Structure formats: C-alpha cells, structure tokens
Amino acid sequence: MVAELASQDHIRALPKVELHVHVEGAARPTTLASLAKNNEVQLPVADPSDLYVYEGLEDFIAVYELVCRCLVRSEDFERVTYESLELANLAGVRYREMFFSPTFALRRGVAFQTIWQGLTAGVNEARKDFGIECKLIMDIDKPSGADSAQELIGMALTCDREVLVGIGGDAGEFGIDLGAFAEPFNFARQSGFKTTMHLSEEGPVSDIAVGVRELGIERIDHGFHLLDDEDLTREVVERQIPVTACPTSNVEIGLLDSLSEHPVPSMREHGVLVSINSDNAEMFRIDLADEFVRVQDAFGYGLDDLEDLSIAAVESSWLDEVSKKKMQRDFIAQFQKLRSEMDVHARVFDSLPEN
Numbered sequence: 001m002v003a004e005l006a007s008q009d010h011i012r013a014l015p016k017v018e019l020h021v022h023v024e025g026a027a028r029p030t031t032l033a034s035l036a037k038n039n040e041v042q043l044p045v046a047d048p049s050d051l052y053v054y055e056g057l058e059d060f061i062a063v064y065e066l067v068c069r070c071l072v073r074s075e076d077f078e079r080v081t082y083e084s085l086e087l088a089n090l091a092g093v094r095y096r097e098m099f100f101s102p103t104f105a106l107r108r109g110v111a112f113q114t115i116w117q118g119l120t121a122g123v124n125e126a127r128k129d130f131g132i133e134c135k136l137i138m139d140i141d142k143p144s145g146a147d148s149a150q151e152l153i154g155m156a157l158t159c160d161r162e163v164l165v166g167i168g169g170d171a172g173e174f175g176i177d178l179g180a181f182a183e184p185f186n187f188a189r190q191s192g193f194k195t196t197m198h199l200s201e202e203g204p205v206s207d208i209a210v211g212v213r214e215l216g217i218e219r220i221d222h223g224f225h226l227l228d229d230e231d232l233t234r235e236v237v238e239r240q241i242p243v244t245a246c247p248t249s250n251v252e253i254g255l256l257d258s259l260s261e262h263p264v265p266s267m268r269e270h271g272v273l274v275s276i277n278s279d280n281a282e283m284f285r286i287d288l289a290d291e292f293v294r295v296q297d298a299f300g301y302g303l304d305d306l307e308d309l310s311i312a313a314v315e316s317s318w319l320d321e322v323s324k325k326k327m328q329r330d331f332i333a334q335f336q337k338l339r340s341e342m343d344v345h346a347r348v349f350d351s352l353p354e355n
C-alpha cells in the first residue's frame, strides 16, 4: 500500500517530542552575531550563517566551541534557551529534553550558577509564553575525562531537580576511555539522574556496547552503527533502550551522502525504539518539523509513520509512566483532530490504558 503523505503544514502541526538537541547549537545566526558583539568575540566570517558549514565532527565541534565562547552572561544563556524553545514551539514541539554542555563556559571562567540561572530563566519564560515544557540534561565533555565528569555531576546535585533530569556525554569520540565513565555514571544514577550518552556517531558500534553494558546508560544518542552488531541490536530491542537519531545532523557532518542511506528505517524494522531529532537545529538550518518533512521524503514514509515516530519519542522520554500515557493519549487526540481538519481519513490507534 502506498503511504499516505502528509502536507508540510500538517507535519508542522503534528505534536512532537524532542530528546536530542543542544541549546548551544540552537542559537540563531543573528543572535550569535549580537552575542559575539556584546562579549567581544571576533567571528571569522562577516555573516554568522557562513560559519555553519562543516567537514566532519571535529570541524563541527570547533565551530560549536566558537558559539560557546559567545555565551558568557546569564542573560546570554537565557536568550538562547528561550529563543530555541520559541522556534521549537513553531515546529510543533510540546515537550523537549535539551542538552547543555557547561564545560566550555566553565573553562573560560563563567560560574556554573551563571549558566544554570540563565538556562532555567529561559525554560520558565518559554513555558509561560508558549506553553512548551522543557527539561534539561547536563552533558559531560567526554574528552575531559572521568574526573571532570564526576566534578560536573557534583555541580548537577545543586540544581533544581524538577528541571535537571539527566546526565549525558558528548564531544569527540576517538581516543576516549569510555569504560572510565562507569563510576561517575553510576553515581549519577544513584543520585536520581537518568543517563544517556552520544555513542557511535562517528565511533564504532563497540562504543554502544560499552555504554549499554558497562556504563548502564538508559538511552543512546545517535547510535548510528548499532545495526552492525546483531547481538547488541537484539539486546537494545529487548531492553527497549531508546535511540535518538539525528539524520540531517549525520549528513551535515559527513557520515552519509544522503538522508535516504540513513539506518532509521532499518532500525525500526528491527524493532528498535527510535525517535527523530534535530541535534543542533539552527547550526543545521532546520527545526524538528523540517526534519520530519525530510524523513518523510527520504524514507518513503507517510503520515502513519510520522505519527508513530512522535509516539515513539514520548515513549523514549524520561517522563514518568503516567505522564507518558497521558501525553500519548493527548497526541493521538490531536492527530485525529488534525486528520479531520486536513481532510485525511481517521486512523485506528491501539487503545492506551487510562492510567
């Protein structure tokens, strides 16, 4: 059967959850230019949007660090947080779990409280103005090592736990002793945080095995090469460990020539709980609605698939089970309403328990 395609307007209006997006990568080029000026950071290009072109992960991280240098004052963090949620709201995102990476700013002498106050102010303002809910995940910088991770998790303990829900890990993937993070990540979970990690973006599938089996992480960010290991794939499916895929991001940093080669369709066929995410929305000149449109085109998907991906993202989130079920019921009601408004036939969804 040919998949029923959704219009761009329909896709934009679909309620969505986003679980893999970095606040620092979601700054508008115009905002970046203004922050660079305020904080006396020299950008190497006249038009900041010219910065957002990369030749690989290392090149991308160099640009990312430059963006981070423009974030100095509490109001800078507040502005990028608020604006990224304003854009997310326009893409249909209702709930987001968003990364922030304090290492770059801390290294330059910015106080942790300055960062945290700005982020939470942005989250609270966006909730008030747009009704969007956002939780934060503190990303440790893997190349800085396990001691630095332990130190950051210590800082995380001082944060409002209603907002800071998890610990992640990102940045370079080569020459990292991943096993060394077992202790800090265990400590994080004992302290009540959820844990995730960027694994096998450029690095091999064995990184995912270490993350899942030795570090005990509860979600996999990227997991691009997961299907290279059949046993591990089976384990990830059986344990329903979610994978947050970022197809456009993977093309932008050169892992793939085109989106149609991305393993998301194959992951879904294997039963992997996978969601679609923008990773660094503005730095890749997309939002989550654009990403859904691209995924529909590249994978031959239809509206049913996009709705299923949205429901999978709710399931992959760190909301409690009652809140997840409520959000899934709300989403399904909105899917049906949108179908009726867009003159698309209604769909029969599997019924969800009442609570």
Ligand SMILES: [Zn+2]
Residues within 6 Å of the ligand: 020, 021, 022, 170, 198, 221, 279
């Ligand atoms: Zn990422």
